Amino acid sequence: MKIGVIGLGFVGLTFASILGNKGYDVIGVDTNKIKIKSIKSGKLPFYEPKLENVLKNALTKKLSLTENIEKVVEKCDLIFLTLGTPMNKNGNIDLKIILSVCKKIGEILFKSKNRPIIIIKSTVIPTTTNNQIKKILEKKSNKKVGKGFGLITNPEFLREGKAVEDTLNPHLVVIGCNEKYDAKKLEEFYAKFHNQKISVIITNNTTAEIIKYANNSFLATKISFINSISNLCQTLPGTNIDEVAKAIGIDPRIGNQFLNAGPGYGGSCLPKDVQALIACQKNLGVESTLLNAVHQTNILQIEEIIKLIKKTVINLKNKRITILGLSFKEESDDIRESRSIKLIQKLLKKQSKITVHDPKALENTQLIFGNKITYCEKIIDAIDNSDCVILMTPWEQYSKLQNIEFEGMRKKNIIDTRRILNIDDNGINYIGLGIGY
Ligand code: UGA
Secondary structure (H helix, E strand, C coil), X not given: CEEEEECCCHHHHHHHHHHHHCCCEEEEECCCHHHHHHHHCCCCCCCXXXXXXXXXHHHHCCEEEECCCHHHXXXXXXXXXXXXXXXXXXXXXXXXXXXXXXXXXXXXXXXXXXXXXXXXXXXXXXXXXXXHHHHHHHHHHCCCECCCEEEEECCCCCCCCCHHHHHHCCCXXXXXXXXXXXXXXXXXXXXXXXXXXXXXXXXXXXXXHHHHHHHHHHHHHHHHHHHHHHHHHHHCCCCEHHHHHHHHHHCCCXXXXXXXXXXXXXXXCHHHHHHHHHHHHHHCCCCCHHHHHHHHXXXXXXXXXXXXXXXXXXXXXXXXXXXXXXXXCCCCCCCCCCHHHHHHHHHHHCCCEEEEECCCCHHHHHHHHHHHCEEECCHHHHHCCCCEEEECCCCHHXXXXXXXXXXXXXXXXXXXXXXXXXXXXXCCEEEECCECC
């Protein structure tokens, strides 16, 4: 069996590398020449724990890389589309990339005898596979879905920072397809690919698309919910959001995951998917009160942090503020929709002097702020002379900081938005987000 993976971002490159590592005959495709060159030399275009070794191993086996999709369409049995579906300014999903690739695939299929199964792993709004994608493929190839090629919606659930584990052992495989034969083939493929037995849901394409959005939107809802309760705790002395989260998380109907209060959710998925689902509901005349509230709560969470900073340093102008953690989550260098970036933008408007530290995301942050802020490789350099330290991303190294490391601060104010610091308040004004004082 020959496999093609088109689009080498987090999902595509992780999947192609693991396939190659497991000995599958796999071709990875990306139009970005520089990226392909770097991947060929075993270098990842982003930071993802454990992936570099998997990639290097795969390159010694049967993973090949190219900028050209021709060979993939002509030779592969399974073609996975793992292309980005970014958000445009109105919150709508931008399908340009995936539709233009489908157009090319259709044109190649027109001349080819191959009957591949095309598998949409990219996140696409409900009805995209059955409408735009199917139409473009059928029109350009002059072949019918089910006959000339298979078409499956197979959403991905991997998390950045855990991409390798999640690809090997996902909690679920969703196969959205109208042809039983193709669905069975993909189910058999995954049964061999995964390390252990994984639950499989077989449904139609549009339901599979909705499952992906419902999943991410529900996770976002949990976060906005716990953040709104956290803001209540903040106002009530003696209360602690982590105790509340722990208690409600014991109720099996609620579950204990995604109840960590913080600065709000970021990244390339949750913020985008909530907004795309709101836009999709609006287009279909469906009420989206709940998701609007989830989204608004997330935006406003930054204001809660600003309120806390103002409480400590009163006037933000010319105050030295240190941000610990820039990536949208730990174990990642990704700053897309990172709450830290939004916070820095707001503080710069108030003319604060910003110093930042992050174990992996300094370079990406420099591309946004240039010389408007100060970058530190060492945590201690970022802390020294600060009027207020704000911990934003829960990197493990921050949880190991002790009182002594904050000795050099100009004013010892610390706002811990994740409540991971292990310091006593001896001479330090420590404020944990979601703790009432
Ligand atoms: C998310 C989903 O978790 C994946 O299942 C999905 O495959 C992926 O989007 C996607 O659609 O591609 P990811 O964006 O990597 O994964 O990150 P998450 O682990 O979901 O975290 C998202 C944000 O929520 C982060 O900013 C994180 O700090 C925040 N978060 C998460 C909280 O503030 N509290 C929590 O309890 C959990």
